[in-house]
Amino acid sequence: MSLFYAIRNFFRGPGSPAREPGLQSGQPGGYSTDSAAEVNFDTAMQISAVWAAARIISESIGSLPFxxxxxxxxxxxxxxxxxxxxxxxxxxxxxxxxxxxxESMALNLTVSGNAYAIIQRTGRRIVGLLPVSSAQVETELLQDGTVIHKYTNGADVKVYSSDSMWHVKLFGNGIVGMSPLSYARQSIGIAIASDNRVSKMYSNGAKPSGVLSIDKTLTPEQRAAIRKNFSQMSEGNDDRLFVLEAGMQYHQVSMTPQDIQLLDSRRFQIEDIGRFLGVPSILLNQTFGQSSLGSNVFEIMQGFYKLNLRPYLEKFEAAILRWLIDEDGYEARFDFDALLRADLKSRMEGYRIAINSGQMTPNEARQAEGRRALDGGNQLLVQGAMVPIDMAGQAPTPRGTQDDEA
Structure with a gap:
């Protein structure tokens, strides 16, 4: 299928993903080279950067009040x-x-670019939403413009209309969203290959391979005996001392992790994967070369909330109003302020300004802090201490005095 897409894309030229009748794909039409390792959901989630980024986005969305x-x-x-x-x-x-x-919906949306949930109804009333893995759903655009979703569960295949399957998607061709996992295939593949290489090295006691040279010709029997006796020099976890005799010399031929800059490469993959998923590397516990000062981290997190999480939340909110509610006049809203909740001092200062300007009652401020309402606290107040400058320092005139004198 990738060859077909590559040929089609070559003749079509650059542009956004195609929207043509038939099976819709959020994957690239082709890859320039094979990935360094097999990349799928299970292998990708074993990379700490992918796991951390998907977890941060999913759990942050799941923790917000709706x-x-x-x-x-x-x-x-x-x-x-x-x-x-x-x-x-x-x-x-x-x-x-x-x-x-x-969390389930956000995880599917983050990794595959599409989140699906079966709409459960009693009559016309929605009584449940059951998320399904996006890997089990194929979205198809029919010739008449109808969109259907084919859900595969083992040998059972069910077809759902747009009224029976709730679909939330990232940017793409308007029918399906583009898959971050598929487009990050090369970067994630390098990270998987790096992890595999490190695992093999440490399972071998971090011993490099090499060549054992001898200054004379050996018989097949001698060659087999030497290979058997000295195989542990470059294999296994045995750290015993080997004695070379008869002019034998050991020459290392494989590169060490430092030679191939494996550690630097793995560090860069954290940044690269975070770039694909929109998560700052400092939130993935990557602090090398970055300032870890509190104010700097706070601003980075503020930017992450606004530029990454906010678009996810708005996609969910808009999809609810578009596909799940038929009537007008409703508003779906995640409580994003709960995520950006300031420290106590800043909150108190904000409440003071809001109360003094008549925008919030004292009880509204108390309820926002989880405290019970008090009698007389539902009255809007306004700061009335402002007077003309030529009256500054003068005692205020009691109300009704001028009328009495008149």
Missing amino acids: HLYKSGPEGREEATEHPLHRVLTSRPNQYQSPVEFW
């Missing part, structure tokens, strides 16, 4: 009466909690 709002004349309020509210905030399906549900 709200479904209904807009009304007095503003928006929680849409608790809508059946989808219970599904998305409390019981998405019979197997998962809301946190586990959003």
Whole structure:
């Protein structure tokens, strides 16, 4: 299939991924070279950088509170009466909690560029959303413009319409999203090959291979005996002392990790994989050559939240309104402020400004901090200490005094 895509792409020329009737693919049309190692979900997730990046994105999204709002004349309020509210905030399906549900969806979206969930209905009412592995789903565009999803489970293949399968996707051709795992195949393959090389070296006691030279001709029997006796010099974990005799010399022929800069290469792969998945390398515990000062890390994390996590959240929010809710006037929203929650001093200063300017009541500030409301705390207040400069320092005139004098 890759040869077909390569030939087609050659004649079509550059441009965005094609959107033509038939099976849709989020993978590259072809690769310039073979990867250094086999790359699939299981092998990729054994690379610490891939695991860490996927975990950070998935768990961060799963930890955010989700709200479904209904807009009304007095503003928006929680849409608790809508059946989808219970599904998305409390019981998405019979197997998962809301946190586990959003983690599953985010993991598939992060790795494959597409997240799918079977829509479970009772009549027209949605009663559940069951995530399925994106590797088991094939999306196809029919000639009439209809999109269907083929879900393979063992020998069983089921076909779902867009009304029965919820599909969230990254950027792509509009039908399917482009797969980060597939497009990062070369970088992840190098990381897998590097790990395999290091594992083999350490399972061999980190002993390099070499050549044993002797200054005379050996008989086949002598050659076999020497090979047997000295094989442990370059193989196995035995560190015993070997004695060379009769003019024998050992010459190392393989490169050490330092010779091939294996450690530097593995360090670069962390940055490269983080670049594909949009996670700063400092969040992958890669601090080499970077400042680890608190203020610098805080700004890096702020940028990660806004430039990486925010687009993921907006894709989920928009997909909910587009495919799961038929009525207008609803708003799906992750509580992103919970992720950007400031320290106590900054929060208190923000509340003070909001209360003094009449934008927030004291009870709203208390509830935001998880504290109970107090009597008289629902009144909006405004700072009234500002006076004309020529009246600064003068005692305020009691209300009603001028009217009494008149």
